[in-house]
Amino acid sequence: MVKSLRLLHRSLKTEQSYLGWLRRFYLFLQAKEPEAIEDTDVRNFLSHLAVDRNVSASTQNQALNAILFFFRNVLDREMQVGAAVRARRTARLPVVLTREEVFRVFSKMDGTYKLMAQLIYGCGLRLRECLHLRIKDLDLEGKCLTIRSGKGNKDRMTVLPESLVGDLQEQLGLARKKFEQDRRNNLPGIALPEGLGRKYPNAGTEWPWFWVFPAESQSTDPQTGITRRHHLFPSNLQKKFKKAVSAAGLAKPATIHALRHSFATHLLQNGYDIRTIQDLLGHKDVKTTMIYTHVAGRNLLGVRSPLD
Known part of the structure; x- marks a missing residue:
C-alpha cells in the first residue's frame, strides 16, 4: 500500500x-x-x-x-x-471574519506565529502552504509569493503585502541563524520535494531551499528516517490562533483556515473579479471560488428587506 x-x-x-x-x-x-x-x-x-x-x-x-x-x-x-x-456532502458557507475581527485577533498574537497568521490572511494561503514556504519562494522586491506543489500538486503566485516586508526580513534573519547552526553541526540538509534530493544531492544544504519558518529543534523524517530540521509543526499555529480568537472575544467558530476565506471575501468586497481571486487562491474550478459571493456582502442582490 x-x-x-x-x-x-x-x-x-x-x-x-x-x-x-x-x-x-x-x-x-x-x-x-x-x-x-x-x-x-x-x-x-x-x-x-x-x-x-x-x-x-x-x-x-x-x-x-x-x-x-x-x-x-x-x-x-x-x-x-x-x-x-458515496455520501452526499452538505453545502456549508465558509466562516468569514470581518476586517475589524481579523485585526482584533492579530492584536492577541505576537512573534513568528502572528507573522504566519498575517501571511495566511494577506496572501490567501492554506496552512501547509505557509509552513512549506522556502527562502526562494519569497520575492520581497516584487511583492509576490510563489506557492509550490500546493493542493493538487500545482504551483501558483499570489500577492505579498508590503506591510509585512520588514517583518519577513527579520524572520529571514532568524532563519539564517538556524541555517548556519545546522551547517556548523554538519546536519543533513532539509527535505526536498520528490526526486530533487537525488538530482541535486547538495540542494538541501543550500540557503535558497531552507524553510522560512524552521522548527526550533531537529526531528526524524517519518518517510526516510533521517533526523533533520523541519518546518514548524502545524498544531502550534492552530493552538495559538484558537487562543487568540478566544482572547479577542469572537463567537465565530474560526480556525486558521478562516483567514483564507476572509482574504477571498474581502478581495471580492473590494471589487476584484472572481477570476483573479480564483487564480490567487489556486482553485481548479471557478465554482469553488463562487462560494464567497454568498458571504461577500450584506446586499449583493440589492434587495431591501420589507422589515427595513
Whole structure:
C-alpha cells in the first residue's frame, strides 16, 4: 500500500490517512483475507461508520477512497461500490471574519506565529502552504509569493503585502541563524520535494531551499528516517490562533483556515473579479471560488428587506 501511494506521489498526510482507514477496515472485518472480501463488506463498513460512528459525509467518503485505492492499486481488483454508496456532502458557507475581527485577533498574537497568521490572511494561503514556504519562494522586491506543489500538486503566485516586508526580513534573519547552526553541526540538509534530493544531492544544504519558518529543534523524517530540521509543526499555529480568537472575544467558530476565506471575501468586497481571486487562491474550478459571493456582502442582490 505504501509503495503504491508513493508511486503515485500521494502526500504523507494522504498516506497516513489511507493506512489508518485500511487498518480500521481490517479490524471491522475481523482479519478477513483480502481475496474473500466482497462488495457487501465495504457497504457494511460504510454503514457502520455512518450509523454507529456517526461520521460526517466527507469522512465516510475518505474511508471509501482509501479502500478503493487499496483494491484498485494493490490487489488489482475493481470494487463495484463507488457511486452507489458515496455520501452526499452538505453545502456549508465558509466562516468569514470581518476586517475589524481579523485585526482584533492579530492584536492577541505576537512573534513568528502572528507573522504566519498575517501571511495566511494577506496572501490567501492554506496552512501547509505557509509552513512549506522556502527562502526562494519569497520575492520581497516584487511583492509576490510563489506557492509550490500546493493542493493538487500545482504551483501558483499570489500577492505579498508590503506591510509585512520588514517583518519577513527579520524572520529571514532568524532563519539564517538556524541555517548556519545546522551547517556548523554538519546536519543533513532539509527535505526536498520528490526526486530533487537525488538530482541535486547538495540542494538541501543550500540557503535558497531552507524553510522560512524552521522548527526550533531537529526531528526524524517519518518517510526516510533521517533526523533533520523541519518546518514548524502545524498544531502550534492552530493552538495559538484558537487562543487568540478566544482572547479577542469572537463567537465565530474560526480556525486558521478562516483567514483564507476572509482574504477571498474581502478581495471580492473590494471589487476584484472572481477570476483573479480564483487564480490567487489556486482553485481548479471557478465554482469553488463562487462560494464567497454568498458571504461577500450584506446586499449583493440589492434587495431591501420589507422589515427595513
